[in-house]
Amino acid sequence: MAKISILSGKGGTGKTFASTNLVRVLPNATYIDCDIEEPNGRIFLNPIIEDISDVYTKVPLIDDNRCERCGICSKVCRFGALINLGREILILDHLCHSCEACYEMCPMNAITMANRKIGEISTGVSRGIDFIEGRLNPGEPSGVPIIKQINILIKSIELSIVDSPPGTSCSVVNTIEDSDLCILVTEPTPFGLHDLKLAVELVKEMDIPMAVIINKSGSDNQIIYNYCMKNDIKVLMEIPYDKKIAELYSRGTLIAEADSTYEKMFVDLAEKILELIENEAAGNSEW
Amino acid sequence: MRVAISSTGTDIDSIVDERFGRARYFIIVDTETGEHEAIDNEAYQLSGGAGAKTAQMIIEKGSEAVISSNIGPNAMDVMEKAGIRVYRAYNMSVKEAVDLFNKGLLQEILQPTSKGHHGGI
Amino acid sequence: MKQLAIVSGKGGTGKTTIATAISSILNNKVMADCDVEAADLNILLKGKKIKASNFKGKEIAAIEYSECNYCGICEDVCRFDAIKDIKVNPYKCEGCGLCTLKCPLDAIKMKWVETGEIVVLEIENGQLCEAQLSPGADGSGKLVTEVRKMAISIGEEPEWIIIDGPPGIGCPVIASITGVDAVLVVVEPTLSGFEDMQRVIDVIKDIGCKIFVCINKWDINFRVSQNIMSFCESRGIPVAGKIYYDEQVINALKETKGISEFNDSDAYKEIVRMWEYIEKHI
Ligand code: SF4
Numbered sequence: 001m002a003k004i005s006i007l008s009g010k011g012g013t014g015k016t017f018a019s020t021n022l023v024r025v026l027p028n029a030t031y032i033d034c035d036i037e038e039p040n041g042r043i044f045l046n047p048i049i050e051d052i053s054d055v056y057t058k059v060p061l062i063d064d065n066r067c068e069r070c071g072i073c074s075k076v077c078r079f080g081a082l083i084n085l086g087r088e089i090l091i092l093d094h095l096c097h098s099c100e101a102c103y104e105m106c107p108m109n110a111i112t113m114a115n116r117k118i119g120e121i122s123t124g125v126s127r128g129i130d131f132i133e134g135r136l137n138p139g140e141p142s143g144v145p146i147i148k149q150i151n152i153l154i155k156s157i158e159l160s161i162v163d164s165p166p167g168t169s170c171s172v173v174n175t176i177e178d179s180d181l182c183i184l185v186t187e188p189t190p191f192g193l194h195d196l197k198l199a200v201e202l203v204k205e206m207d208i209p210m211a212v213i214i215n216k217s218g219s220d221n222q223i224i225y226n227y228c229m230k231n232d233i234k235v236l237m238e239i240p241y242d243k244k245i246a247e248l249y250s251r252g253t254l255i256a257e258a259d260s261t262y263e264k265m266f267v268d269l270a271e272k273i274l275e276l277i278e279n280e281a282a283g284n285s286e287w
Numbered sequence: 288m289r290v291a292i293s294s295t296g297t298d299i300d301s302i303v304d305e306r307f308g309r310a311r312y313f314i315i316v317d318t319e320t321g322e323h324e325a326i327d328n329e330a331y332q333l334s335g336g337a338g339a340k341t342a343q344m345i346i347e348k349g350s351e352a353v354i355s356s357n358i359g360p361n362a363m364d365v366m367e368k369a370g371i372r373v374y375r376a377y378n379m380s381v382k383e384a385v386d387l388f389n390k391g392l393l394q395e396i397l398q399p400t401s402k403g404h405h406g407g408i
Numbered sequence: 409m410k411q412l413a414i415v416s417g418k419g420g421t422g423k424t425t426i427a428t429a430i431s432s433i434l435n436n437k438v439m440a441d442c443d444v445e446a447a448d449l450n451i452l453l454k455g456k457k458i459k460a461s462n463f464k465g466k467e468i469a470a471i472e473y474s475e476c477n478y479c480g481i482c483e484d485v486c487r488f489d490a491i492k493d494i495k496v497n498p499y500k501c502e503g504c505g506l507c508t509l510k511c512p513l514d515a516i517k518m519k520w521v522e523t524g525e526i527v528v529l530e531i532e533n534g535q536l537c538e539a540q541l542s543p544g545a546d547g548s549g550k551l552v553t554e555v556r557k558m559a560i561s562i563g564e565e566p567e568w569i570i571i572d573g574p575p576g577i578g579c580p581v582i583a584s585i586t587g588v589d590a591v592l593v594v595v596e597p598t599l600s601g602f603e604d605m606q607r608v609i610d611v612i613k614d615i616g617c618k619i620f621v622c623i624n625k626w627d628i629n630f631r632v633s634q635n636i637m638s639f640c641e642s643r644g645i646p647v648a649g650k651i652y653y654d655e656q657v658i659n660a661l662k663e664t665k666g667i668s669e670f671n672d673s674d675a676y677k678e679i680v681r682m683w684e685y686i687e688k689h690i
Pocket residue numbers: 062066067068069070071072073074089105106107108109110111
């Protein structure tokens with residue numbers, strides 16, 4: 001059982017590129033798209049979707065016959081989701097955080113918690129690779145419930161490659177929780193380094209082992225190497241700046257399938273990752 | 288009629304605050320007597336639900352109309368359900384806004400002018 | 409004063425290059441870096457910090473242990489598993505306050521905690537406002553609002569406020585485009601880029617302001633570029649700029665310079681032309 005999360009300080013650094021190609025060369029790995037606002041892995045893996053299940057959050061439902069319009073629920077809700085109009089209580093679903101304070105505090109037991117759909121989880125197969133994707137409905141404030149649900153699925157998966165959301169937000173924290181390894185994809189520019197630092201700070205704080213992949217590698221790799229050396233982080237791979245990658249990518253093709261040089265690069269990466277995880281499990285960590 | 292105006296300050300010459308849920312103060316004016324009081328909008332610092340919480344406060348203060356510039360969909364929803372009308376004013380003092388309101392010269396807002404979930408203006 | 413927000417469905421589409429180039433064109437402006445989770449405009453604009461203020465973005469539960477008898481009720485009621493061994497985990501606490509209501513000894517209070525910083529920097533012909541959110545912290549929609557508020561208050565009647573928006577379609581994006589005069593959507597012609605662009609346009613459409621599209625690296629995939637063009641045409645959205653793939657952009661970034669310092673590059677010329685178009689049609 002191992003969970004490997006691929007993340008980056010920012011979107012568009014090759015996170016999906018790295019995770020889809022990696023999963024292609026890893027035997028028995030499952031690709032999991034937790035980039036719930038923009039799940040793109042599907043474009044490259046072309047999975048056959050076998051099942052779609054809805055994800056819900058809980059929102060209060062008020063029984064008008066029991067409610068005495070005392071307004072207590074509206075007062076205890078710190079998110080403004082319940083408004084006391086005097087003659088009725090207005091429920092603003094989008095603002096509800098499902099904390100159930102209203103349910104707990106209603107003196108008349110007038111509140112029950114009901115389901116509201118916020119997105120879905122698709123599962124399927126892509127030429128032998130198991131595929132899971134979380135997708136948040138547009139305009140929904142938080143995708144964390146979807147990520148939490150996926151995390152439950154991950155618990156029974158042999159080897160998970162998790163494509164994380166970009167940035168360092170709350171959904172990233174939830175995505176990478178309990179990972180055995182975080183792989184940070186970065187670019188060798190001052191921007192890449194800037195974002196990498198933020199991501200490293202978060203992963204460190206969560207006490208997860210990490211390693212780095214340099215995308216669009218070139219003459220400026222040194223700025224990343226210097227930083228990684230100082231912080232004791234391994235660089236696992238350099239993906240060159242190659243117009244071919246951009247072309248294949250824009251067509252939605254996996255380079256590890258189309259080009260044997262790249263296939264070998266990703267096989268090497270996979271070996272290094274498995275080794276790191278074994279070492280970690282054996283406790284002889286060198287992080 | 289009691290009218291609540293989003294305001295950048297506590298006196299009647301303060302400029303109308305363009306935001307509703309994140310306005311620091313509201314000034315409630317009684318249009319018959321001209322009496323007014325300033326109230327702190329405690330909801331302005333919430334990370335989410337500021338507009339809705341502000342709307343709740345305005346309902347509790349017994350206001351029958353609101354003057355502001357931009358109002359989000361949550362607050363607009365509440366206003367509609369509560370039967371409180373919303374009027375638009377910007378770039379003027381609270382006093383000027385009330386004068387225009389009394390003359391029927393302020394435009395009524397029927398659609399939320401700004402959409403925000405958490406933290407929208 | 410006019411406000412323009414620059415967004416894209418996802419990061420890495422050249423948004424920062426375009427924002428800094430526009431910054432160099434304008435004489436009297438405030439730039440607002442609303443990509444609060446990864447603010448990076450200043451790497452190119454190289455401003456000098458003139459002001460900073462703490463941002464307290466979140467309320468969390470704080471247990472007063474001298475009043476607590478370790479009954480564990482708070483732990484049981486919390487729906488977010490944020491209390492373990494009578495300790496509040498600040499990452500998990502949603503600030504709902506239920507534990508404070510349920511504690512029999514009134515030993516828990518809600519407390520505002522710092523989740524970031526808002527910084528003002530002096531740049532050429534204007535100011536830059538940016539925020540830095542602590543890692544793992546949320547409430548970035550409110551922080552975006554605070555950055556924009558700072559941007560409006562700091563300048564001396566700036567002609568333009570240019571907002572560099574965050575990627576995605578979530579609440580920070582909505583907070584950064586609320587109330588602007590126009591939004592410029594930057595897209596790269598890839599299948600995923602096109603998909604992301606459609607999603608972000610769906611969100612902007614709801615807000616009802618003027619939309620412009622800029623296709624960056626126009627020539628890396630003509631077919632997708634054509635599809636983007638016909639999509640925009642069918643929606644009545646003007647394609648204001650078509651920037652060709654230009655090595656100079658990469659060279660400029662390598663030297664941490666704005667593309668404006670390579671002012672005879674094709675990319676810069678096209679951005680200037682695009683800006684003239686936007687100014688005229690906004
Ligand atoms: S707390 Fe219960 S009884 Fe009181 S207003 Fe709310 S739902 Fe009605």
